[in-house]
Amino acid sequence: MGSPGGAHEPVRRYVSAWIGFSAGGHFSQALAVAVVVYAFSAHAVRALIGWPGSLAVLVSLVALAACSLFGQRRHIEWHGILPVSLIALFGWWAVSVFWSDYTWATIGGVAYAVAFGALGLYLALGRDLVQVVRASGDALRILLVTSLAxxxxxxxLIDQPIRFLGIAGDLALGGPIQGIAGTRNYLGFLAAFGLVTFAVEYLTRSVAKGLGLASCTLAALCVLFSRSPVTAAAVLALVVAGLALRSLRKAPPTRRPLIQGALAGIVSLGGVVAWLSREQIFPAVDATGDVDVRIALWARLRQLIEVNSLQGWGFVGQWPTEVFPFSTLLTPAGRPSATGLGALFDTWFQVGLVGVLLLAAAGGLAFVRAWTTASSHPIVAYVWPALVLVLIAVVSIAESYALFEGTLMLVVATSAIAARKRSWRSRLEARPTAQFR
Structure with missing residues (x-):
């Protein structure tokens, strides 16, 4: 007679073979590209196959990522990889279920955020930094080429809008264009993200020179035709940050603290000057209308924030526009707004002052770690997390992308990558056990 477990032996062999395959380099890299493509095109995916289909794709990607990480478990250093501040932020989002007036929407929003956070953790753990940059570059080329096409x-060609994707068809007028991103600001964000990624790919020689230059040209065209004031400010910040990092990396280690202090002073002064000159700057970049929309929405949000200023109304991420009070927050066109058009006000509204402090702590700590590493690490790829966090921080002033989907995934991935080099927990060594004779 066969052994009791003999009938299950083929199943175990199949599962073992699949786990081994999913841990392989080619599969893991293809999965990383698919993750980035989906995370930053979720709007288009929902437009094509609806929420059920999009959620099925998300669950499948999370399952495949978990399987791949399980297969690589012996090669992954888990200790201290996920920042405590980020864990606390996600924990506070989850705890908001208990006081939310829209409990099921909060449960769904937290689960959705955790799924994208898990995908970000997969990128940080399952791929090294150069591979993450390359996967992001391949994915962004797909997204930007598709958008421009x-x-x-x-x-x-047809001179008609593609309404179900949100494409207005204004390319012949010089823009603004939206592509598969849904809005000009989000397409501009993806293009700016592409500029950072393609530049780092070129500098690390991860792609051929021709492909690198063509990719940068593609991203620049998308930035130009998106005509997004938010993206214009972000690109300016990226140029300044890139030049600052270049000077820091070339400076002797003994002079870097002095240069860091001088840069902090210059950035602070520039921010003050920009704020004082806002009435001249906004019309110059055609941002007056966008600013007026945000000021009106934020004024309404402040009224709601006062009701639950400490703990907020309950986390949902991207707003469920059919649920109160989100259904009362309307755009000038009379439609409910999909977000708070700014990560600060949106976070304050959803999870209160505590949530704002946790978000600031998580983002600030990730940036300091990434910037410090980028300033001194000999591998140029380490400038990528720092510049990506600069981009997200600038865009978050006027958009809430950091709270959901691809940008949230990117925040988790870059925070974990930065923590790998700078986490205080990674420096803790196990105390040797005393030996008694």
Whole structure:
């Protein structure tokens, strides 16, 4: 007679073989590209196959990522990889279920955020930094080429909007264009993210020179035609940050603290000057209308924040526009707004002052770690997490992308990558056990 477990032996062999395959380099890199493509095109995916189909894709990617990490478990250093501040932020989002007036929406929003956070953790753990940059570059080329191709089709060939994707077809007029991102600001954000990623790919020689230059040109065209004031400010910040990092990396280690202090002073002064000159700057970059919309929405949010200023109304991420009080927060066109158009006010509204402090702590700590590493690490790829966090921070002033989907995944990934080099927990060594004879 066969052994009791003999009938299950083929199943175990199949599962073992699949786990081994999913841990392989080719599969892991392909999965990383698929993760980034999906995370930053979730709007288009929902437009094509609806929420049920999009959620099925998300669950499948999380399951495949978990399987891949399980297969690589012996090669992954888990100790101290996920920052405590980020754990506390996600924990506070989850705890908000207990006082939320829209409990099921909060449960769904937290689960959705955790899923994208898990994908970000997969990128940080399952791939090294150069591989993450390369996967992001491949994914962004797919997204930007698709966006520009659809804009050419809509604006030049058929001269009709593609309404279900949110494409207005204004390319012939010089923009603004939206591509598969849904809005000009989000397409501009993806293009700016592409500029950072393609530049780092080029500097690390991860791609051929021709492909690197063509990718940067593609991203620049998308930035130009998106005509996004938010993206214009972000690109300016990226140029300043890139030049600052270049000077720091070339400076002797003994002079870096002095240069860091001088840079902090210059940035602070520049921020003050920009704020004082805002009435001249906004019309110059065609941002007056966008600013007026945000000021009106934030004024309404402040009224709601006063009701639950400490703990907020309950986390949902991207707003469920059919649920109160989100259904009362309308755009000038009379439609409910999908976000708070700013990570600060949106976080304060959803999870209160405590949530704002936790978000600031998580983001600030991640940036300090990433910037410090980028300033001194000999591998140029380490400038990527620092510049990506600069981009997210600037865009978060006027958009809430950091609270959901691809940008949230990117925050988790860059925070974990930065913590790998600078986490205080990674420096803790196990105390040797005393030996008694």
């Amino acid at each position: 659809l804009e050419v089709l809509s604006g030049l």
